Amino acid sequence: MTAAADHRQHLRGIALMIAAVSTFAVMDTIAKWLAQSYPVPAVVWARYVSQVLVMVVLLGPRHRAGLVRTRRPGLQILRGFVLVSSTMLFFNAISRMPIAEASAITFISPLILTAMSVFLLKEKVQPSTWIAVAAGFAGVLVIIRPGSGIFSTAAILPVATAFFFAGYQLLTRKLAGVDSTVATLFISALVGAAVMCFVVPIYWQPLLSPWHGALLLAMGILATAGHFMLIRAFENAPASTLAPFVYAQLAAVLLLGYLVFGNFPDGWSLVGMALIVASGAYVVLRQRR
Secondary structure (H helix, E strand, O other): OOHHHHHHHHHHHHHHHHHHHHHHHHHHHHHHHHOOOOOHHHHHHHHHHHHHHHHHHHHHHHHHHHHOOOOOHHHHHHHHHHHHHHHHHHHHHHHHOOHHHHHHHHOOHHHHHHHHHHHHOOOOOOHHHHHHHHHHHHHHHHHOOOOOOOOOHHHHHHHHHHHHHHHHHHHHHHHOOOOOHHHHHHHHHHHHHHHHHHHHHHHOOOOOOHHHHHHHHHHHHHHHHHHHHHHHHHHHOOHHHHHHHHHHHHHHHHHHHHHHHOOOOOHHHHHHHHHHHHHHHHHHHHHHO
């Protein structure tokens, strides 16, 4: 492949990454909007069940049993459980606090993953990276500072989300190359749907309008589309090139939070977000080198 063709392929991967994380931002915005009318567990249930249905309809005829074929069923089930736990925590967070601030706090997950890699994967981390990790957590404290409207028990939820998502990423690393990407995506959605089917009867309520039903289905479509664009992005460009563009999701939720809910972070929250993004980007670039 020529240098020009390689460059075009990397640009394609970057565009797919930005499209994927923007799709996730739209899905989260829909979830926050629906959580004003429905219990969060019901919204989470709809998100996973609709994704399973979409994948069965679109991919079932082609992949059939390949959708659930795995060599590490235990790890796949654990990964799915960790992901649905992360979703439950995050949807609860955005139902109680502004979406931009909640999303920004979850971006400490790469920093948490760095710390976890030291203890679980025995990876070596430079002192400057630990400083970046500390700066990221300082950014969280700036966002949820005592005396602000954000400071409440709800602020714990996006922090917990980040821990669960870091665990999800760690399990994804361990499963890389073990099972097909389609199977890994489907099993995660299936586990999430199965877990929520046990929970949702407690919180069930009928649809208030057909429009809400369409939005609940749209969440599954967006989740499927977003993950597939994410996969295609990594097929076109290396992870080290794509990682900084994950933060495009924060720009998307800032815009959507303002347009849909009329919320825009104050100056201190923006400073905290900048700290989190800068520290996360530094860790990514350090790992790339």
